[in-house]
Amino acid sequence: MVKFLHFSDTHLGNREYGESFREEDFYEAFQEAINIGLSEHVDFFIHTGDLFDTWNPGNHALLKFKDFARQISDANRGMYIIMGDHDRPKRRDDPASKIFDFLGVKLLDDGAPDARRNVELSYDGESMLLYGISNMKGLRKDLLVEEYRKAESMATDYRSSVLLSHQAVSPYLHPEACEARYDDLPKTFSYLAFGHIHDHVVRDKEYPVFSYAGSTDMTSSSEIARFLKGGKGVNLVEVKGGEVSVERVRLKSTRFQVEVTARQENYIDELEKMHSRYADRFGEKKPMVLLTITGESDREEVKNSLKKLSDQYFFRRVRFDPQKEVSVEEPNMNSLIDYFKAYFGDDSMSSLANEVYETLRDDEFEKARRVILEKLGIDFEVGNYDN
Numbered sequence: 001m002v003k004f005l006h007f008s009d010t011h012l013g014n015r016e017y018g019e020s021f022r023e024e025d026f027y028e029a030f031q032e033a034i035n036i037g038l039s040e041h042v043d044f045f046i047h048t049g050d051l052f053d054t055w056n057p058g059n060h061a062l063l064k065f066k067d068f069a070r071q072i073s074d075a076n077r078g079m080y081i082i083m084g085d086h087d088r089p090k091r092r093d094d095p096a097s098k099i100f101d102f103l104g105v106k107l108l109d110d111g112a113p114d115a116r117r118n119v120e121l122s123y124d125g126e127s128m129l130l131y132g133i134s135n136m137k138g139l140r141k142d143l144l145v146e147e148y149r150k151a152e153s154m155a156t157d158y159r160s161s162v163l164l165s166h167q168a169v170s171p172y173l174h175p176e177a178c179e180a181r182y183d184d185l186p187k188t189f190s191y192l193a194f195g196h197i198h199d200h201v202v203r204d205k206e207y208p209v210f211s212y213a214g215s216t217d218m219t220s221s222s223e224i225a226r227f228l229k230g231g232k233g234v235n236l237v238e239v240k241g242g243e244v245s246v247e248r249v250r251l252k253s254t255r256f257q258v259e260v261t262a263r264q265e266n267y268i269d270e271l272e273k274m275h276s277r278y279a280d281r282f283g284e285k286k287p288m289v290l291l292t293i294t295g296e297s298d299r300e301e302v303k304n305s306l307k308k309l310s311d312q313y314f315f316r317r318v319r320f321d322p323q324k325e326v327s328v329e330e331p332n333m334n335s336l337i338d339y340f341k342a343y344f345g346d347d348s349m350s351s352l353a354n355e356v357y358e359t360l361r362d363d364e365f366e367k368a369r370r371v372i373l374e375k376l377g378i379d380f381e382v383g384n385y386d387n
């Protein structure tokens with residue numbers, strides 16, 4: 001039997017809202033993932049991309065990862081990884097993860113045209129194929145399915161095999177944002193280990209078993225809804241003679257986040273309701289609350305009363321949305337998008353304007369940028385994504 005830990009999208013170095021404690025949160029989640037793997041005596045670790053938040057991480061993030069890799073190497077375990085879209089150098093340079101080969105970090109597919117993508121492992125008398133394809137998009141996207149076919153053909157020679165891939169696969173993201181369809185994926189592998197989509201997905205009722213391990217912390221508020229349902233976690237995977245079982249292990253260190261939307265008259269009540277519903281999930285860290293105040297409000301008064309609660313919660317910049325309730329009662333020319341429509345005289349432009357407005361209001365500049373470029377049909381290599 002072979003046992004390994006599959007995790008993904010750890011975005012080391014991410015400093016959300018410029019808060020250094022948020023950067024530490026990502027390191028703590030990574031440490032917890034390693035602790036889980038080592039205490040479960042896994043044979044090795046696989047990481048399916050977006051190891052770092054950017055392709056040229058800061059020195060602190062590099063040092064933190066060196067420490068993590070050393071813990072794995074001291075335990076005589078290996079780590080196999082591929083590049084996510086965040087890890088792939090945006091200009092001619094080497095991938096950051098290559099620096100750590102001396103600690104047993106093996107990058108499958110370093111992006112070179114002749115990159116070695118496969119490695120054969122042997123545990124417990126069983127040989128296993130690991131095959132990694134780093135993120136392919138932009139010009140590379142058209143070659144992706146061809147690469148999947150090559151991988152598929154190599155895996156036919158093995159009873160046990162794992163594919164590492166970092167892509168958006170439909171139906172797990174809206175089709176326009178996807179580089180492949182689920183039906184395009186190789187079918188000869190035992191386990192398809194995926195990264196890129198930050199929510200956890202597992203399909204284990206059919207062969208091969210397919211999973212997005214998901215991120216270990218949230219890089220966008222769009223991850224909160226799924227986090228509230230299932231938390232963040234890692235996959236413990238066992239493979240025996242081609243049979244796969246996946247156990248999801250929830251991370252305890254991921255900082256709790258929640259959105260609360262209320263009017264000024266009742267937001268304190270709503271915060272209390274949220275507290276009684278979720279307090280047992282807060283853990284040791286101060287929970288982060290994304291608060292939206294709808295309708296008419298006295299912003300100064302809200303801000304002052306939130307200061308008194310600041311030892312209990314970390315409030316992200318509060319959002320005031322006077323439009324929100326009005327638009328429900330009277331849809332004509334009272335919601336922002338109606339104004340955009342009137343101004344542009346074009347549904348597509350007005351929905352773009354509305355989406356950009358919504359994302360910028362959340363301070364998600366990179367996401368807004370992506371929305372614009374996607375809408376204009378520009379495939380691009382530079383910049384960050386929230387995935």
Ligand SMILES: [Mn+2]
Pocket residue numbers: 009049050084086196197198215386387
């Ligand atoms: Mn990611």
